[in-house]
Amino acid sequence: MSQTEKSTTIKRRSVIKGILGTGAAVTMAPLALNLTAKDAQAARALPQQWDETVDVLIIGSGFAGLAAAAEAAAAGAKTVILEKMPAYGGNSIINGGVYASWDDELHLREKLKLGEDSPAQHTQDTLKGGDFYGDPALVKILADGATDALNWMMDEGGCTVRPALTRAGGHTAYRTHTSTEGVGRGYTEPLRKIALAHGAEIRLGVEVAWIWREDATGPVLGVEVKKGRRVSNIKVARSLVLASGGFSRDIKMRQEFNPSIVPEINCTNHPGATGEMIRYAQAIGADTLQLCFIQLYPFAEPETGVLDKPAVYPFNGVGYGLVYVSREGKRFVNELERRDVCSQAQINLGEKPTYSIFNEAMIVKMGGAQEDVDKGLERGRFIKADSIEELAGKLKIPAAALVKTVEEHNQYLKKGSDPDFNKPITDKMIPLEKGPFYAVAQWPAVHHTMGGLRINSSAQVIDIWGKVIPKLYAAGEVTGGIHGSNRLGSNAIPDCVVFGRIAGRNAAKV
Amino acid sequence: MKKRLVKRLIILCLLAMTWAAAGWAGDAKPLSREELDMIREISREIDSSPYLGGLHYQNGVSCQDCHGVPQPGWDDPPEAEQCLSCHESREALAKLFDKELARKWGNPHESHLGDLDCAVCHKGHLASTVYCLGCHTNAPFSIPGQ
Numbered sequence: 001m002s003q004t005e006k007s008t009t010i011k012r013r014s015v016i017k018g019i020l021g022t023g024a025a026v027t028m029a030p031l032a033l034n035l036t037a038k039d040a041q042a043a044r045a046l047p048q049q050w051d052e053t054v055d056v057l058i059i060g061s062g063f064a065g066l067a068a069a070a071e072a073a074a075a076g077a078k079t080v081i082l083e084k085m086p087a088y089g090g091n092s093i094i095n096g097g098v099y100a101s102w103d104d105e106l107h108l109r110e111k112l113k114l115g116e117d118s119p120a121q122h123t124q125d126t127l128k129g130g131d132f133y134g135d136p137a138l139v140k141i142l143a144d145g146a147t148d149a150l151n152w153m154m155d156e157g158g159c160t161v162r163p164a165l166t167r168a169g170g171h172t173a174y175r176t177h178t179s180t181e182g183v184g185r186g187y188t189e190p191l192r193k194i195a196l197a198h199g200a201e202i203r204l205g206v207e208v209a210w211i212w213r214e215d216a217t218g219p220v221l222g223v224e225v226k227k228g229r230r231v232s233n234i235k236v237a238r239s240l241v242l243a244s245g246g247f248s249r250d251i252k253m254r255q256e257f258n259p260s261i262v263p264e265i266n267c268t269n270h271p272g273a274t275g276e277m278i279r280y281a282q283a284i285g286a287d288t289l290q291l292c293f294i295q296l297y298p299f300a301e302p303e304t305g306v307l308d309k310p311a312v313y314p315f316n317g318v319g320y321g322l323v324y325v326s327r328e329g330k331r332f333v334n335e336l337e338r339r340d341v342c343s344q345a346q347i348n349l350g351e352k353p354t355y356s357i358f359n360e361a362m363i364v365k366m367g368g369a370q371e372d373v374d375k376g377l378e379r380g381r382f383i384k385a386d387s388i389e390e391l392a393g394k395l396k397i398p399a400a401a402l403v404k405t406v407e408e409h410n411q412y413l414k415k416g417s418d419p420d421f422n423k424p425i426t427d428k429m430i431p432l433e434k435g436p437f438y439a440v441a442q443w444p445a446v447h448h449t450m451g452g453l454r455i456n457s458s459a460q461v462i463d464i465w466g467k468v469i470p471k472l473y474a475a476g477e478v479t480g481g482i483h484g485s486n487r488l489g490s491n492a493i494p495d496c497v498v499f500g501r502i503a504g505r506n507a508a509k510v
Numbered sequence: 511m512k513k514r515l516v517k518r519l520i521i522l523c524l525l526a527m528t529w530a531a532a533g534w535a536g537d538a539k540p541l542s543r544e545e546l547d548m549i550r551e552i553s554r555e556i557d558s559s560p561y562l563g564g565l566h567y568q569n570g571v572s573c574q575d576c577h578g579v580p581q582p583g584w585d586d587p588p589e590a591e592q593c594l595s596c597h598e599s600r601e602a603l604a605k606l607f608d609k610e611l612a613r614k615w616g617n618p619h620e621s622h623l624g625d626l627d628c629a630v631c632h633k634g635h636l637a638s639t640v641y642c643l644g645c646h647t648n649a650p651f652s653i654p655g656q
Contacts, residue, residue: 086630086641087623094622094645185622204627229544229584271644304647379614 033213036283046212050222050235054080056507057223057234058241059208059277062092063184063493064476065243066191067149067500068507070156073198075508077238081200082225084207085272088192090245091477094270095184096312098168098367098490099161099177101146105154108165114174114428119143121173126491129170129338130450130484133290137457138482141502146494149501150177156197157190164367167319167426168489170338174319174428176490178367182309187493203227208277211240211472213284216463219470220284239471239507242461243500246449246477247275248294254446257291266305266445268297277478281453285463286472289480290451295487297447298342301381302353305445309372310381314356314442315489316366321429322358323409324442327351329392329401331409334421340486343444353441355395357388357406360438361430373438383439391437406432448487452480459503473507475499545583552635562655563634571596576634593628600625615649618642 029045037043055077058065065081073079087093102117103109109117122143127134153159160180167174179186192202209231210224222235247253248269254261267273278288299314300307314322318335324342326332326349333345346354358366363373376382385391388406392399410431412418418425453474454462461472476496483491541549552559556567566576574580576588597603604619616622618631618640630641631653638655 087621087626089623093624183622228587304645306645 030214032210033215033284035216035285036279044210046214046221047224047233049233051232053222053235053237054078055236055238056080056241056504057082057236057239058243058504058507059223060090060242060244060476060478061088061192061202062090062243062245062476063095063187063191063496064478064500064503065090065241066092066188066195067497068241068243068473068475068504069195069200069202070191070198071501071504072241072508073195073200075505077508079195079198079200079504079508080234081195081202082206082208082223083202083204085270086205088202088204089185089188091269091273092184092493092496093188094307095493096307096315096489097179097181097183097186098312098316099146099150099179099187099493100168100171100175100488100490101150101177101494102143102173102175103147104161104177105151106161106163108161108163108177109174112163112165112174114165114167117173117175119146122146122171122175125171125173126488127484129488130293130486133293133481133484135481138455138499141457142482142491142495142498145498145501149494149497152501153187153190153194153497157194159187159190161186162364162367162369164365166316166366167336167428168315169318169336169342170486170488171490176316176319176367178312178316182312182367182369182372184493187497191497208244208280211280211284213469216285216465217467220472236471238510239473241459241503241507242277242281242453242472242474242478243476243496243503244277244478245273245275246452247273247278248446248449249273250275254294254449257451258294261294261296261446265296266300266443268300268305268307268445268447275449275478278452281461281472281474285465285469286461287454287464287466288452289454290484291449291480293450293480293483293485294446295339295448295450296343296444298339298346298444299356299440299442300445300447302441302443305443307445307447308376308381310376310440311442313358313366313368313440316368317356317358317362319426319428320358320362320365321409321413321431322356322362322366323406323432325355325357325397325402325405327354327397329397329399330405331420334418334423336423338486339447339489346442346444352443354443355397355439355441357391357402357432357437357439359430359432359434360436361434365428365430376440381440385437385439386435388432388437391439395439448483448492449477450480450483450485450487452478454481455479455499457502458506459499460506473503475503539583539585541581541583549581549583559635560655561635562632562638565655566634587629588634590625590628593632611650615646615651616642618651 029048031043032046056072056079058081061083161177165174166176168176206227212221251263389399392402416425459473460468577586638653640651
């Protein structure tokens, strides 16, 4: 809908409202703002009474929603999280568990002698990794706040990380942390613990059906919710926080903004990642940006698109010398490239899957664990062999080609340069000389929607006229404009936790 | 046939009584027409229903045994603790799961999502569905009452 059409709708609405106001003021409640309504029939009255009032209402129980709840409840607000799914955690609880931060209270980088880093360098990498489409002010907030947010989860929530750091695609430093659990649950559980300890409440199976706002200048009033067959209205005394995630599982919405992400491509997300909160927010005037930027995770399980623990190894291993090979046994990309580049390089090969090859010496260094690998072997996700030839045999790919590829790559590591793909070689990278060797199959799957609601540095949602929507905040994947055209891996959790905390603190203000 | 008719009559009588009693005493929310229609429909098919509600009823478990009230409405779904009062515990249920399947695919009763409510998968009056399959689309899991 164009700007002109929108203002026409508003005018028409105001006219209708005016008529109703003079003629039927006694019986009719004011109409709700709905910029997507096509005609007067679509207009709905605002609730005349509310079933419940809470101070801070948060939509979504992933990293951002939990962090917001923790801060809002800590500030003394009666805080409720609504989660439409029957389990808490959304995509966050099944996320790969990697967290980018230049430092942490254990000072792992210093201890492990993994070189220099700074928030400024993290900011620069993030901006560059998104082709400078991201908002520098928001990116700086992410990078500056990542360490404190991680320490907070450790101190107050009992979060622990593996004693390892890795350099992941698009990052120029060893700053990617892995939770001890090796998945996002290692952060959602601590966040949930902090939120509940401060008195926040999480309600499962409650779906938002509308956001109530009276006009384009007033505050958000509350939401209409559905639980099973019951419909009710919740008023927000202080603020509403949208932390409802992205829309990777909504094929129609994906297609609308980026037709290149064809329906056949797998998806790493949980079934609830369908983006309807973005549409409800648009209906009350919220602005969106960059909805066409949709990321593929290059290393998902090829058949289903699931991002299981083995699917994180290809991402985490590259800083320690893990290589990607095609079914021909040949490298096809600089492994330290960004996710969009790694995904496209695979799609260009035309035939799935591709494989990551690594050895035992890399496992612990990259934040892996032998226990994960053993489990993955049992499930047939990892393939193990004592020699590269044997590994090729098990993968049914040409042995001579794979041996040649690995030997050449070993030489590149020793020489410190990669003439084939120009990978920036570091002295932390381990040549694939000593077994046992491992392989894991991989293929791209839709993973993250970089675009979303426009926010400012206070996590307030901005409307299509550039003004703040009073009493409306947003954080996490539902927002846009931070990661630009391509989110760097391990930046999602700091984004969600840092901006979730900001949103929660501000939403709790009276 | 006669037995079934008697059973149905009893259910309908109970239904009428609860409704009347609730309306009269004012201490319980009276059931809506939709809820009463739903109960009537479920009662009519309970002897032959392939869903979990039917399977329980056919094994001598009454509506109240699961729902806690004789005439359950929308607000009276069985809670997990009600299920576990007969089915022991999540741990015990996890042990019943096929070991080979669990090794290869994981155990649905030890979900990485935490302790889900039983009714997420096990539906009383609808076909039961395995929630895991929403993502793990190729897992060869089956469930009773499908």
